[in-house]
Amino acid sequence: MSVQSNKSSSPAFYALMVCLIVMAMGPIMLMLATSFKTNVDVNDVAVGSFFFTPTIRNYEAVLCNVLWYAPASVDYCDPTFGRALGNSIFIALVSTAITLVVGCMAAYALVRFRFMGRGPISMTTLLMRMVPPAVLLVPVFGIWTFQYGLDGTYTGIILVYVAMNLPFVIWILQSFIVQVPIQLEEAAKMDGANPFQVFFLVVLPIIKPGLAAAAIFTFRIAWNEFLLSNALSGRSTRTVPVTIVNSITEYDIDWGVIMATGMLLAIPPVIFTFVASKQIITGMTAGAVKG
Template identity: 75%
Template sequence: MADKSYDKQNPAYYALLVALVVMAVGPIAMMLMTSLKLNVDIMSDTSSLLFMPTLRNYETALCDFLWYEAPHIDYCDKTFGRALINSLTISLISTVLTLVIGCMAAYALVRFRFMGRDTVSLSTLAMRMVPPAVLLVPVFGIWTFQFQIDGTRAGIILVYVAMNLPFVIWILQSFIVQVPIQLEEAARMDGAGPFQVFFLVVLPLIKPGLAAAAIFTFRVAWNEFLLANALADRNSRTVPVTIVNSITEFDIDWGVIMATGMLLAIPPIIFTFVASRQIITGMTAGAVKG
């Protein structure tokens, strides 16, 4: 925006803003603080903002990645480290696959127009409405008995790609529509085949759309719990699954669990700060454009 003139507001307005920001960010800040506390500090009666921050909880959670001996760890529980690697692999691979497949489909739907936009937006909506809980029973049954890919990372990736495709196709469509067809025609005149046109001309032009789609897909795959819980075995568990497993125990180690929660929250937080504009575009595209 070019105009730099801002309206002056009264102090109550700013007070409201501050209150809202505190409410929105407060719980996250509290989680961060707890994750930096020793259990003695967490349980002590005098809760305060004054405490010695320590990285011990993070060291406990990430013990198998440490390059030094942490003196307070007697026994290294590798569950979380393994889950972190699983989560990263599963989310990254499923994001890349979803984007490639979804992009091609969106392009075909826009440029070769053999299905109306209505069909696509209706099916997107239809898929958006299917709760993961509804997929739970059939996916568990099919993956276990028919495909026999239960307990593998590939199995989890397959569900995530399928779950995310409708939304990705739909959001990318709205970006591809805006690419001037003359550009593609010019490339074709110069002798480019359909795949060259797509990869060399169209893809670079829809980068913002790709960014929005990538963030949404990654976030769904990174945060998803229910299906991962049903499909994963000991070796393919993702971070949300390990977190839930460790809180059902009677005695909760708040410091460590908050550290793992924080580690799970960090990637989405980074995305939010880096690409909030794209996220908001992705979010509003759903409602404002219908």
């Protein structure tokens, strides 16, 4: 220990760390800078990447229909993005809430009860974790359109996101529930609490960090997902990733506006990262690193 801490004051390690931080942040910073540039500045090679006169007109153009004022810089207001932003927020929040409630109940049952079918259920859940969205594309399109009649609805997209995230949420919450001291639950049972009261009043408050990690991961997937949303959403239920892809198929890209859109899509995950990096790391390492 002491040997290591003496060596570590070497400036070379700090140089390496700064280098890594610049590399990780660089592309994001470049996107941020570009989102404040006019189209002229983006295309002018003489203008440096980080030295220019910033403007918020790209953000005004993107958010024109949800702003409280009519921006002077926007001649024609395209409401696509403003609406998509609302859709994304609604879909991500609702699917996260449902996934968490359903997922933690299932995880509790798998950890605390011995019953018939427990093995197969937990095994299937584990396998389902690996199913990529691309594999679900064809069947979900077919079933949602022809059988459930849910294409183009919020319910349809939320249903997919809940199902897609459940395996992971169940899996990660199991590792938190195992650590809850069983004596607490037994004491509550002695006092006459039924299983549901034990679960909601005793277990849930203890596994709050696990719930936070699970919530962030679920929100992130629902917020970032493109493929299934693209296949299922209609004109009025489209999410932000879909509108971004739709707007870059054209040859001539308005980089300033698209980077502003990208920044808006990146903001929630960035905030989560800075607020709850500990929970996120727990979530990432759970399962791979024991203890």
